[in-house]
Amino acid sequence: MSRLIRPVLAAAILLAPLATSVQAQDSRGTPVYGSVRLSSGFTPDPHKLSVTAGGAIDASRVNATGCIGQIGGNPDYVLNYTAGEMPLYIRATSDEDTSLVVRDPQGRWQCNDDTNGLDPEIGFENPRSGNYAIWVGAVGGSSVAAELHISEISEGTGASAAIDMSAQANFGEIILRSGFTPDPHSIEMTAGGNIQAASVDGSCAGFVSSSPDYEVTYRDAGNFPLTFAFTAKADTTLMINGPDGSWYCDDDSGGNGNPRVVFSDASDGVYDVWVGSYSGEMIPGRLTISEVQ
Numbered sequence: 242m243s244r245l246i247r248p249v250l251a252a253a254i255l256l257a258p259l260a261t262s263v264q265a266q267d268s269r270g271t272p273v274y275g276s277v278r279l280s281s282g283f284t285p286d287p288h289k290l291s292v293t294a295g296g297a298i299d300a301s302r303v304n305a306t307g308c309i310g311q312i313g314g315n316p317d318y319v320l321n322y323t324a325g326e327m328p329l330y331i332r333a334t335s336d337e338d339t340s341l342v343v344r345d346p347q348g349r350w351q352c353n354d355d356t357n358g359l360d361p362e363i364g365f366e367n368p369r370s371g372n373y374a375i376w377v378g379a380v381g382g383s384s385v386a387a388e389l390h391i392s393e394i395s396e397g398t399g400a401s402a403a404i405d406m407s408a409q410a411n412f413g414e415i416i417l418r419s420g421f422t423p424d425p426h427s428i429e430m431t432a433g434g435n436i437q438a439a440s441v442d443g444s445c446a447g448f449v450s451s452s453p454d455y456e457v458t459y460r461d462a463g464n465f466p467l468t469f470a471f472t473a474k475a476d477t478t479l480m481i482n483g484p485d486g487s488w489y490c491d492d493d494s495g496g497n498g499n500p501r502v503v504f505s506d507a508s509d510g511v512y513d514v515w516v517g518s519y520s521g522e523m524i525p526g527r528l529t530i531s532e533v534q
Contacts (some may be wrong), residue, residue, distance in 0.1 A: 266303060268344045268374040270315030277318070279391065281325025284431060286523035287332075287392035292317050294339050294387040295379030300352065303342055308352035310340035310378025320373040320391055322346075327393040329368035333377045334360050335387035340378035346371025354380065394435050394450065394523075404441060405451050406482060406513055414456035417530065419463040425531035430454055432477045432526055433518035438490065445490035447478035447517030455528060457512040459484075465532035467507035469514060472499050473526030476519035484510020492519070 274292055296313030322329065333339045340354045341361040346369045356362040359380075379385045412430040434450030441449075459467060471477050476498035481489045483504065495501035498519070518524045 266298065266312070266316075266342070266344075266376065267314055268316060272316045272319045272374070273313060274318050276321060277391075278321045278323075280323040281327050281393065282431065283393070284523045284525055286394055286431075286433070287390040289391075290318060290389045292333075292377050292387050292389050293384050294333065294335065294337075294377040295382060295384035296376075300340060300342050300376070300378050303350050303352060305342075305350035305352050307354060308340070308342055308350070309354055310338075310380040311383060312340075312342055312376040312378040316344075316374040317377050318375045318389060320375065322368060322370060322373060324368045324370045329365040330362060330390075330392045330394070331364075331373065331375060332357065332360065332362040332390040332392065333387050334390065335385055337382060337385040337387075338380040339385065339387050340380050342376040342378060344374040345369065346373065404436060404449070404453075404515070406453065408452035410453045410456040410513075411450060412455050412528075414458070416458045416460060419459070419461045419465060419532065421532070424533055425529040427527050427529045428455065429525070429527055430516060431523050432471065432473060432516035433521065433523040434515075435521070438478060438480050438515070438517050441480065442488040442490060445478070445480045445488065445517075446492045447476075447480075447519045448521040449478075449480055449515040449517040453482075453513040454516045455514040457514065457530060458510070459507060459512060460509055462507050462509045465507070467504040467512075468501065468529075468531045468534050469503075469512070470495050470499065470501040470529050470531070470534070471516050471526055472529070473524050475522075475524045477524055477526060478517035478519060480515040480517060482513040484508050484512065 295311045300308040300310045300312045338359040353361040438445035479500035491500040491502045
C-alpha cells in the first residue's frame with residue numbers, strides 16, 4: 242500500500258506550486274476591460290473607464306511598496322502610451338476604499354492606496370512610452386464599483402489649488418509688435434484644467450491649468466485695440482492677466498460658447514493667457530490675437 246501512496250503524494254507535492262502560481266498577477270494576460278492607445282496631449286483628459294475593483298489575490302504579494310487590497314490575476318486595463326513632455330497620472334475613484342497596482346513599461350511594479358482621501362493615485366513625472374498594466378484593488382472587500390482615470394493633469398482642484406504665473410506657458414510665448422503680420426496671429430492649443438477660474442477672480446468661469454497656456458509680450462502699442470479670442474466646438478472661457486496686473490475674463494462674448502476679450506486701449510507689457518473649459522474637460526481649439534478683429 243505504501244507504494245501506491247507515495248506516487249500520489251509526489252503528484253500532490255508537484256501540483257501544489259502549480260496551484261499557487263495560478264493565483265498571481267499576469268501582466269501579459271488579457272485585460273478584463275480591454276486596452277487603449279493614448280498619446281501625450283490626448284483629449285478628453287481625463288480618459289475614464291468604469292470598472293469593478295477587486296479580485297481573489299492579495300496585492301501585498303506584489304514585490305513593491307504600498308501594495309494592499311484584493312486584485313485579479315489579469316490586468317483590469319492596459320494603457321499603451323506614447324510619451325511627450327507631460328506627466329502621466331493613473332487614478333481610481335470610488336465610494337469605497339480602493340487601491341492601485343501598476344506595472345510600467347520598464348517592468349517595475351508601483352502601488353498606491355490613499356493619495357486622494359481613500360482614492361489611490363500613481364504619478365509618473367517623466368513617463369516612458371509603452372504598456373502600463375493596471376489593476377484596481379478593493380481594500381476590505383471582494384469587489385466594489387470604481388472609475389479609472391488616466392490623465393496628464395495634476396489632481397489639485399478648486400480654491401485649494403493655485404495658478405503659477407511664473408511657470409513656463411504650456412503652449413509657448415511670443416513677442417508681438419503693434420502692426421504685426423499676419424493678423425490674426427493664431428495658435429492651436431487645448432483648453433481646460435483642474436483649477437476653478439473663479440477661485441482666481443470671481444468674474445472668471447471654467448476650469449484652467451496651473452500654468453499659463455500662452456504668454457504674449459506686446460510692444461509699441463499704438464491706436465489699435467488688442468483682441469484675444471478662442472474658438473472650439475465646446476464651451477470655453479478666457480482668463481488673462483494684463484500688464485497692469487488685473488484679471489480680464491470672458492465666457493461667451495465670441496458667440497457659440499466662444500470667449501473674447503478686447504483691450505480697447507492696449508498697453509505694452511506681458512499678457513498671460515489661460516484658456517479654460519466650462520465643463521472641466523480638455524477641449525482642442527484655436528487662440529487668435531488680432532488688432533483688426
